[in-house]
Amino acid sequence: MILCTKMNGNGNDFLIIDNMDLRYDKETLSGYAQALCRRRESLGADGILVAEPSEVCDFKMRLFNRDGSEGEMCGNGARCIARYAFLKGIANDPAMVFETLGGSVEAVVKGSRVVLKLAPVDVSGLLLNAGASVGDYDFSYAFLTVGVPHTVIFEKEKLESEDRYREIGRSIRMRTDLFPEGSNINFVSQRGSFDKGLEVITYERGVEDLTLSCGTGSTASAVAAFKAGLTGPVVDVYNPGGLNRVSLLEGPSETLLPELEGGASYIAEIEASEEALEKYN
Structure with a gap:
């Protein structure tokens, strides 16, 4: 069994996985994306978002597309994982900073809405x-x-x-x-x-x-x-x-x-x- 949280940003839907203990490696997460994101045959989603520890920010966001490739950044996904991190206690404050491959992102969670300051x-x-x-x-x-x-x-x-x-x-x-x-x-x-x-x-x-x-x-x-x-x-x-x-x-x-x-x-x-x-x- 693997625990996922289903979220969406304006219909762009994701499965979010807590990997703060780094139990899943890149190959495993890529396989999960290809298996779990299949619509009608499995859970269905546009991709998987993964929360991991960061040495410089509140946490690190990783994105695995439906084809298993790792993406640099996703705006709708970043909003979803920011709210997820706050609700799960990964980030202790509604204002947070997290890493992505596309640069650091600042986020403020306001209920079911999120404001992101994206990288320049x-x-x-x-x-x-x-x-x-x-x-x-x-x-x-x-x-x-x-x-x-x-x-x-x-x-x-x-x-x-x-x-x-x-x-x-x-x-x-x-x-x-x-x-x-x-x-x-x-x-x-x-x-x-x-x-x-x-x-x-x-x-x-x-x-x-x-x-x-x-x-x-x-x-x-x-x-x-x-x-x-x-x-x-x-x-x-x-x-x-x-x-x-x-x-x-x-x-x-x-x-x-x-x-x-x-x-x-x-x-x-x-x-x-x-x-x-x-x-x-």
């Missing part, structure tokens, strides 16, 4: 309005790193279906000539007008599918829109799973300091049986 985003080499195509789909994009690599496409018109977003997102994500490490793909449109917010659909690397929400994708989309002069520094980002609010402050040396606010819902405590961990197909 370097915009000195921000790529804006580059052109490319996949098949018959021509697009202009921005590329930047918000803990993980993100491609932001400002749509002239929306695609006709989720399947089409999935197809195009997967094709762009696989363009290793453009993105050697792969990329998350964010399709962005205005919500009536840009001053009313952004609507964002994200195809996530590692999940290899559309997700209901992506916190770093919301942040990347807000950064790209702000630097393109389309929005102000406070941007409401509407994902299919809900609202993320992104606030941007100018930092030193051509950086932006993003804050990300959104929900972190505590769903259930689950004991996964050995059958849930059986060899996946």
Whole structure:
């Protein structure tokens, strides 16, 4: 049996594992992600979040995607693990700092909502309005790193279906000539007008599918829109799973300091049986 906590941030759902005693190694956690995150066949989730000890912060967050790969950072996941850490006593204060592979994250838990201060985003080499195509789909994009690599496409018109977003997102994500490490793909449109917010659909690397929400994708989309002069520094980002609010402050040396606010819902405590961990197909 393995104890997991099911949480979601705007529909981006995770299984959280307490590994503060380091009983599970990387290979084991990668296997758990591939086995437990299978929908319909097992517990189902977009990924696994793991709380581990840190020598410099309150704790360390690790992220294992549904395909077993370890990701650097996840904004919605960071909100979930911050609330989890406070509720479980891993962090003794609602204001905390934790490690990720994408940099340290400051968080403040406010009931079922969490505000994150993400690591600075370097915009000195921000790529804006580059052109490319996949098949018959021509697009202009921005590329930047918000803990993980993100491609932001400002749509002239929306695609006709989720399947089409999935197809195009997967094709762009696989363009290793453009993105050697792969990329998350964010399709962005205005919500009536840009001053009313952004609507964002994200195809996530590692999940290899559309997700209901992506916190770093919301942040990347807000950064790209702000630097393109389309929005102000406070941007409401509407994902299919809900609202993320992104606030941007100018930092030193051509950086932006993003804050990300959104929900972190505590769903259930689950004991996964050995059958849930059986060899996946």
